[in-house]
Amino acid sequence: MLLDPYYIQQDSNITISAEQASIFAKKECQDFNPIHDPDSKRFCVPGDLLFSLALKEYGVSKSMSFTFTNMVGDNIPLTFPEATSDDIVVTNAQGKSVLEINKSGEMTQDLDLIESLIKNYVVFSGQNFPTLLMPLMKKHQVMFNPARPLVMYNSMSFEFDSLTLTNPLRVELAESKLEVESKRANEFLHFDIYDGDKIIGRGIKTVVVGGLKPYDHDAITAFADNYLANRNAF
Structure with missing residues (x-):
């Protein structure tokens, strides 16, 4: 499966190395956020990888929400429990929640649909910076x-009208917003899920942007140029 290179199954636990997490972010998501670099002091496993592993484990339900509650570091054992209800909590070795999932409605374990949703969603998600976030920061001058x-x-959720596909699935931005609150902002990325030309689902990704400061076009452009240079070099 698509995810096999990016985790290790150890008895009932899953572990993800910093190297595996970083390669997933860069190769599958085109996400070069420095926080996913193995040598980052604030390294954490990408939320998109945890989301993807959850779909592998629990399938795709018509309605699902995912809330990321704690950062996951290098080689931290994670427990994805048996789905005995519609509310699922993925925990770390200390028993702390790292991902909380709610699901409802019809469910499928169709591997083609699961992999297609993972592939298309994580690429959409990974384009947040600079493509989606830069214009929002400029607009709000932060x-x-x-x-x-x-x-x-922070979180994501989606709802499907139908879990039966007749064409290749794709995910596209519907609307983006930034709500600024003093030194932080909440970014909302609304997206549509297509089966061919027909919208069969919709969702929203929320992101927290911390440590805000006044907008400096030259400084943020230089950061973005370096970010894109790293992406192109990879």
Whole structure:
């Protein structure tokens, strides 16, 4: 499966190395957020990888929400429990919640649908910076600190009208918003899920942008140029 190179199954636990997490972010999501670099002091496993592992484990339900409650570090054992109800809590070795899932409605374990949703969603999700976030920061005249960028996945949810596909699935942005609150902002990325030309689902990704400061076009552009250079080099 698509995810096999990016985790290790150890008895009932899953572990993800910093290297595996970083390669997933860069290769599958085209996400070069420094927080996913193995040598980052604030390293954490990408939320998109945890989301993807949850779909592998629990399938796709018509309605699902995912809330990221704690950061996951290098080689931290994670427990994805048996789905005995519609509310699921993924925990770390200390028993602390790292991902909370709610699901409802019809469910499918169709591997083609699961992999298609993972592939298309994580690429959409990974384009947040600079493609989606830069224009929003410019509009609101704020930005994160380029020396200590803090852009953290908070949650995502989606709803399907139908889990039966007749064409290749794709995910596209529907609307983006930034709500600024003093030194932080909440970014909302609304997206549509297509089966061919027909919208069969919709969802929203929320991101927290911390350490806000006044917008400096030259500084944030230099950061973005370096970010894109790293992406192109990879």
